[in-house]
Amino acid sequence: MRFSIAAVFALAAGTYAADGWANSCGGQKIQGGSLIANCINSSGLTNQSQLPLNACLVNRSGSLQCGLGGKAMDTCNNCKVTGATITCDCLVGGTGKRTTSSVDSNRCIGNRNGSLWC
Ligand SMILES: *[C@@H]1O[C@H](CO)[C@@H](O)[C@H](O)[C@H]1NC(C)=O
Ligand SMILES: *[C@@H]1O[C@H](CO)[C@@H](O)[C@H](O)[C@H]1NC(C)=O
Ligand SMILES: *[C@@H]1O[C@H](CO)[C@@H](O)[C@H](O)[C@H]1NC(C)=O
Ligand SMILES: CC(=O)N[C@H]1CO[C@H](CO)[C@@H](O)[C@@H]1O
Numbered sequence: 001m002r003f004s005i006a007a008v009f010a011l012a013a014g015t016y017a018a019d020g021w022a023n024s025c026g027g028q029k030i031q032g033g034s035l036i037a038n039c040i041n042s043s044g045l046t047n048q049s050q051l052p053l054n055a056c057l058v059n060r061s062g063s064l065q066c067g068l069g070g071k072a073m074d075t076c077n078n079c080k081v082t083g084a085t086i087t088c089d090c091l092v093g094g095t096g097k098r099t100t101s102s103v104d105s106n107r108c109i110g111n112r113n114g115s116l117w118c
Contacts, residue, residue, distance in 0.1 A: 018110030018118050022084035025049070025111055030081050033073040035105070041114025049116040053079070053086070056108055056118035062092035064101040066108035068118065081105075 022028070025037035026046075033053055038046040058070025064086065073079075076088035077098075084106040089098040109118045 018108055018112075020084070020106035021109050021111040021116055022106055025116070028081045030079045030086070033079075035081060035086070035109065035116060037116060039111045039114045039116060045114075047114035049111075049114060051109065051116035051118065056105070057086070057103060059090045059101075062090045062099040062101060064088050064090055064103045066103060066105075066118075068108075076101075084109075 021037065021039065025039040028035065028037040030036070030053070034050045035053055036048065036050045039049045041047050052073070054071045054073045055069060056066065057072035058065050058067030059072045059075045060067075064072060064076060072088070072090070076090040079086060079088040081087075084104055085102050086105045087100060087102040090101050091097070092099050109116060
């Protein structure tokens with residue numbers, strides 16, 4: 001019983017509808033806890049899109065990970081984006097200590113018709 005519940009959770013955690021944005025967006029930066037990028041839409045034109053990272057990322061004990069509604073920005077700061085890799089300094093525990101952690105955001109953020117989403 002315990003095994004099957006864990007298996008279902010593992011499957012759910014690995015499944016994201018959004019399948020990458022970095023190949024169709026450029027000029028990315030992180031500002032005010034949001035990912036901002038110029039993303040190509042179906043007309044082939046670029047739209048400046050903005051997505052709050054709290055909607056897409058989670059801090060699990062200092063490790064920045066994909067997680068819908070994870071509110072990672074409540075406990076992470078100093079975020080940067082290089083390509084699709086988002087790196088932040090995240091709180092580890094109750095000590096106020098931070099660790100630098102990265103996530104491949106292509107795993108959970110996509111470009112839907114010029115709009116970033118997760
Ligand atoms: C694509 O983006 C451009 C610039 O933001 C906008 O004017 C145009 O309406 C968009 N096209 C579609 C199909 O969303
Ligand atoms: C641009 O992206 C924003 C989301 O950040 C979206 O609300 C808006 O509709 C998009 N505009 C176009 C023209 O695609
Ligand atoms: C993109 O947005 C335009 C304007 O809102 C819409 O007409 C078009 O069907 C959309 N394309 C896709 C692939 O969603
Ligand atoms: C959702 C979650 O796991 N958030 C954690 C982020 O990291 C801080 C520090 O370890 C925890 O206190 C949060 O619970």
